[in-house]
Amino acid sequence: MTRGPTLPAHHLPYLPKPLDAFNTAPADEARALLLHCLHSPRWSDRIADHRPYPDPESLLAAADEAAYDLSPADLAEALAGEPLPELPEDTYSAAHTALSAAHAAYEARFGHAFVIYLGDVPPGEVIDRILEAIRSRLANDPEEERVTAAEELRRLARGRLLVQLRGARPASLCGCRHTGATSHNAPATGR
Template sequence: MTTLDNLTTLTSFTQSPAAPHVTRGPTLPAHHLPYLPKPLDAFNTAPADEARTLLLHCLRSPRWSDRIAAHRPYPDLDSLLAAADEATYDLSPADLAEALAGERLPELPEDTYSAAHMALGAARAAYEARFGHTFIIYVGDIPADEVIDHILQAIRSRLANDPEDERVVAAEQLRRLAKGRIAAFLKGARNRATSTNAPAPGR
């Protein structure tokens, strides 16, 4: 059992990325084992390949994940998030393109009406034709019933950007997504570890 086997997989964040296109170390298990009091300690002490694999679930950039993993240990979550910020700002255009290739739009609520799906599909196609990559956006602080309208408004607004301006906007959205995923992962693992309703280990 590896250190990070005691943490959960990153499948329920505000925006889930597509399946990793780069394999770095073992794949995180589909199950989770609770009762881990300090998830950050587990991340700090995990083998480098495991830490990089975890980080690739937050942002599909091997250079980004290598850099953050190499600078462990982090004394607290804020320090880890600051390091993630700094590494994201340093992404080269090639790194950014690689990270964008691993992203997808957030899942829409099941009751989203079909017309909204059609409108979103058309707007997304126009965006991808103009900029050559998928549209990404952080929606972690948007109420679920407002997500579709928020995404549509953002796509239509950003279609007016020139490619260089949009690259900056996309990089900022990647930065927010990566931080949100890291924070949700560690905080979620901690909450499960202390929950009286958590399942017994091994389930």
């Protein structure tokens, strides 16, 4: 079978890759984007100050390392910045009541927001997974829960960073809402 003539290539304007945009953004924009991922100035400063990153894997490794190095005060600050999770619109009121009661019990016991990474959970299972995790983690002692919450924050930050970088544009590197990364469809959710 013979092919017809090939059309000339269309030249599209150069659009930088999201990592390139992040690497070359002004420091305050990079820090603002990072604060949307994890509300810790120390974490965001550390990652922004070590730019440029050669590839996304290097950026994610740096984000993980910086999250592991958070002090208890940094962790408390990051937890304080976590929003409530957005639930599917068709969630019935009894689920909201159960979640509110569970969140209140958790915060009364541990003194901070409940956080959980839900990036791999199907939307229809979000409520059950949150309730199950809160009930299970209420049995933790405070130190064990601090370690668990720190790991969940690290996973949240990593997932949010991936979402941010997928949509980053040079002119508006930090143009997303913090709560947008916490919906049931995004890879993260907070208290």
